[in-house]
Amino acid sequence: MLDGDTPTKEILDLNRFDDRAARTFEPELADRIRRRRATFGASSVLFYEQPIEMVRARGAFMYDASGKRYLDVYNNVPSVGHCHPKVVEAIAAQAAVLNIHTRYLNRAVETYAEALLATFPAPLTNLVMTCTGSESNDLAMRIAQIGTGKRGFIVTETAYHGNTALVTEISPSSLRKRAPADFVRCVPAPLLRPGEDVAATFAAAVRSAAADLEAAGHGVAALIVDSIFSSDGIHADPAGFLKEAVEAVHVAGGLFIADEVQPGFGRTGGGMWGFQRHGLTPDIVTMGKPMGNGFPMGGVVTRPDLLAAFCEETGYFNTFGGNPVAAAAGKAVLDVIAEEGLIEHARSVGAAFLAGLRDLSAHEPAIGAVRGAGLFIGLDFVDPASGAPDPALSTHVINAMKERGILIGAAGLYGNTLKIRPPLCFSAADAAFFTDTLAAILGARA
Amino acid sequence: MLDGDTPTKEILDLNRFDDRAARTFEPELADRIRRRRATFGASSVLFYEQPIEMVRARGAFMYDASGKRYLDVYNNVPSVGHCHPKVVEAIAAQAAVLNIHTRYLNRAVETYAEALLATFPAPLTNLVMTCTGSESNDLAMRIAQIGTGKRGFIVTETAYHGNTALVTEISPSSLRKRAPADFVRCVPAPLLRPGEDVAATFAAAVRSAAADLEAAGHGVAALIVDSIFSSDGIHADPAGFLKEAVEAVHVAGGLFIADEVQPGFGRTGGGMWGFQRHGLTPDIVTMGKPMGNGFPMGGVVTRPDLLAAFCEETGYFNTFGGNPVAAAAGKAVLDVIAEEGLIEHARSVGAAFLAGLRDLSAHEPAIGAVRGAGLFIGLDFVDPASGAPDPALSTHVINAMKERGILIGAAGLYGNTLKIRPPLCFSAADAAFFTDTLAAILGARA
Structure with missing residues (x-):
């Protein structure tokens, strides 16, 4: 798993991309992959066994080099829509x-x-702006x-x-050969089980x-989720379940860090x-991905007392x-969320x-639980017989969806969960197209 | 010191900005400072006792809200010139x-x-793109x-x-109350002393x-400078002195990480x-600040074997x-450096x-050593009597320069070193203006 997003089977493993593998591709595509491998080295990751060359995107759609259109049900960074003209204009004008x-x-x-601070509850009045969610969490951990x-x-x-080095220790999905550091404890995900x-x-x-x-x-410095x-x-x-944890x-003397990189900026439809x-107020909130709709920016919001204590120890700039x-991009994102009613849109769609x-x-019967909030659905x-996770079916669906013009990924401990996370401008018709396509893929398989 | 850039005396300490202090400012400026303090909290930093409101910038010049023009002899992020039209256009078009x-x-x-990789010597063929120099050094340390x-x-x-948490440990200038971690050793700066x-x-x-x-x-994992x-x-x-270290x-089994966030992208005029x-080949090179002329981007360049070993342990995305x-901004920067001959320009100017x-x-006699390479001069x-560092004179000069329309900062262990680091489009006339202004300020003081 990488970035907690995608089981390895949907990813072209470039470390195994040798001459023999290259022969299974169109020569031009093989050359492009070879060049990517030569420059990005072992850190190269390309989605799909046959990678896609993307050339443009708009709203909820992306277009490859052949002109094929894909409905994007995966990318949460271009949260108010790929290349939203208002955000693009704000970036261009300020730059x-x-x-x-x-x-x-x-x-x-x-x-x-x-x-931005006006969207937070009362005690959270200070903002530190960073460039990424990783930088935000790295700083939040030290503040805690x-x-x-x-x-x-x-x-x-x-x-x-x-x-980052520190944040990787609280990211078990990134560690390939060892457990997190000794000062980290992992708890199971909050699964909703009948009668529990x-x-x-x-x-x-x-x-x-x-x-x-x-x-x-x-x-305990903090619980971070x-x-x-x-x-x-x-x-x-159920909404609110997090409050007790x-x-x-807090009773144990620790803080709560809400990592809003994924759910933030209106995605869950509840605010x-x-x-x-969950009806709670965090001690620290971290932001990233959708904050600038793709412009690299992140942030940490916290109480003045916590930030002051940190700054006494360590200079942070x-x-x-x-x-x-970044400010112009971020402001445009907030404006678009308000003007287009995207929180309510995320809720209703x-x-x-x-x-x-x-x-x-x-x-x-191959579909188990379906759950989520707003435009974030698992x-x-x-x-069907045993109820056991079926990650092979995830892989099949992800690849079949790609053929039918839909981009989607998987998540979860077993990689058997479709992670449905489209740009917030996603329409009811887009949702119906996705559901119909999923039905067709599962039907064709039976 | 903060960011190793500026002694605290040139910085408005917002932690002491109370109502009494506010009364020494124009009411509108006091209000602006109060608002900054309310949002950025203890992490607020503003240059100068009377902060400047900047509204636009172009080439080597910045302009404040009153229309006053400042020659920028301080900022190395807008390295090919503030708001270079070619970089702005590349960003706008790609966004x-x-x-x-x-x-x-x-x-x-x-x-x-x-x-980018074509500018590096042979064994350095792999690139990992990040968003900041901090992310680059954090990754480089783990690769090492x-x-x-x-x-x-x-x-x-x-x-x-x-x-970041890890990189702060190798940044003694950021730590306010303690020494770096136990796995870090600090060596004195390489001072050029007569007869040594x-x-x-x-x-x-x-x-x-x-x-x-x-x-x-x-x-030893690495020497990083x-x-x-x-x-x-x-x-x-003298050029080349770093080679022996x-x-x-290498003899001790460690690597050399060249942090090119400051000298990179042509600034030193030698390439x-x-x-x-220094006639050497690093094992790892890190990049940041000037890479995108202000677009947030950074990078790590290294040998494939080192990157592969890292990726086996930890997923990095x-x-x-x-x-x-970012790629478009970065490419525009490389193109401008070539088209405008900025490396040779940095060397000659x-x-x-x-x-x-x-x-x-x-x-x-109040000026001691003057040294540097290309458009990076200390x-x-x-x-004059004792030869001892005189940081108070730095402070005086920095503030007097501001009054005369020049932005400059200080660095070094004692904060007595003017850090002369203008955008690379800085002209010979700009240099003469700076030198004449410095002469006038020192002359007026005598």
């Missing part, structure tokens, strides 16, 4: 005028900071450690929170992990932030963080999408 | 068409990767640790390499640090990369890294600038 760091006063930055005087973190067992109180079960696991960290001498549990397979229900971590669905072009997929699941493939 | 991650083939990314099986790092004592062999002295310090790390059980020793006060001469770290002045807009400052120093202020 032509001024692009500098935050050590001078500048209206673009100040306007954005105030607009200094603020509590403790060292430990609690995360879910398939979590992905980013790519998911809030109590999840809180009990957090409580036990906290006790374990305390016994090991680390203590994204409130939609993206890499764990999307776990949204957050209370448990701007995923944590709002982020050269690109809060540059006026997402609800219809979920209902349609559940209808399909009633007739398709759909499990299972063996 | 309107496609902005996505690197898991699809895309010509913008592939073209850029090949163009996994590649060597060792843990320790050697840095200079006033170094700044970035802001700087290559031998620096290599001896590195050798001793390596032995110390070995004795402590850490071993920027080859212009930016935060240490700019130490460039790099050989010493595209700072390490080229950077969502924004290598997006086609830098040489004339250095000569002019040295002429001035011959008549100004100028020490000293007490």
